[in-house]
Amino acid sequence: MEKILLIGGGGHCESVIDSILESSSFDIIGILDTPEKVGETIGGIPIVGVDEDLQGWRDKGVQNAFITLGSIGNTQLRQKLFQKAKDLGFFFPVVKDKTAIVSNKININEGTFIGKGAIVNASVKIGKLAIINSGAIVEHGSTIGDYCHLAPGATLSGNVSIGKSTHIGTNTTIIQGVKIGEDTIIGAGSVVIRNIGSFKKAYGNPCKEATNE
Ligand code: JB3
Numbered sequence: 001m002e003k004i005l006l007i008g009g010g011g012h013c014e015s016v017i018d019s020i021l022e023s024s025s026f027d028i029i030g031i032l033d034t035p036e037k038v039g040e041t042i043g044g045i046p047i048v049g050v051d052e053d054l055q056g057w058r059d060k061g062v063q064n065a066f067i068t069l070g071s072i073g074n075t076q077l078r079q080k081l082f083q084k085a086k087d088l089g090f091f092f093p094v095v096k097d098k099t100a101i102v103s104n105k106i107n108i109n110e111g112t113f114i115g116k117g118a119i120v121n122a123s124v125k126i127g128k129l130a131i132i133n134s135g136a137i138v139e140h141g142s143t144i145g146d147y148c149h150l151a152p153g154a155t156l157s158g159n160v161s162i163g164k165s166t167h168i169g170t171n172t173t174i175i176q177g178v179k180i181g182e183d184t185i186i187g188a189g190s191v192v193i194r195n196i197g198s199f200k201k202a203y204g205n206p207c208k209e210a211t212n213e
Helices: 011-023 051-059 076-087
Strands: 003-007 027-032 045-049 064-067 201-203
Touching (some): 003 011, 003 051, 027 051, 045 051, 064 076
Parallel strands (some): 003 027, 003 064
């Protein structure tokens, strides 16, 4: 079994570990986190070092890595850690929980996580390093940009488009054909019935862009 190194050892990491172990897809050799967390164990896997150790693990022949640090709105650290490992030659697989229902007719890119009970239907495109979290539904023909996080229970009806680094809050519903820009945060429980621009915060039912932030 191929070895994999995880980067970021918090709650999101525990979810990803569970999905990898249950599908026996990789041999997880350890987690990299901050110095004060070295020696702790997450989901049965030890935190073995810090980001500066990436080169050493690569030199030891570890080829795969996964960013297990999550994001709620700000994806900069995920992007930075991804680029650092990528530059060292690490390969980023897709991790899909065995309970997710995912069409074979989708296009999905490196480093993306699909969590428990998520549903992804035909002709969907998902960029790199996205998080399609537990129970999210992505309907036919939708496009999800790089680094997006669809939080648990988010529902995207058909042909929805989400720009890169955008966060769709827990249990948000987006009707068919809506376009949401990049680096935008949609608050939990929103009902999105019109397009929302880039670099916005928006929330509510119907979802509206915040004007005073
Ligand atoms: O919404 C859901 C279901 N999950 C959220 C997930 C997607 O994002 C979750 O609720 C969290 O809000 C967030 O999860 P995450 O990133 O696991 O958060 P937290 O539990 O706070 O863990 C972050 C971990 O990253 C901690 O162990 C930090 O020490 C570690 N960390 C911080 N900076 C770092 C760095 N690790 C590395 N390797 N490098 C860093 O620079």
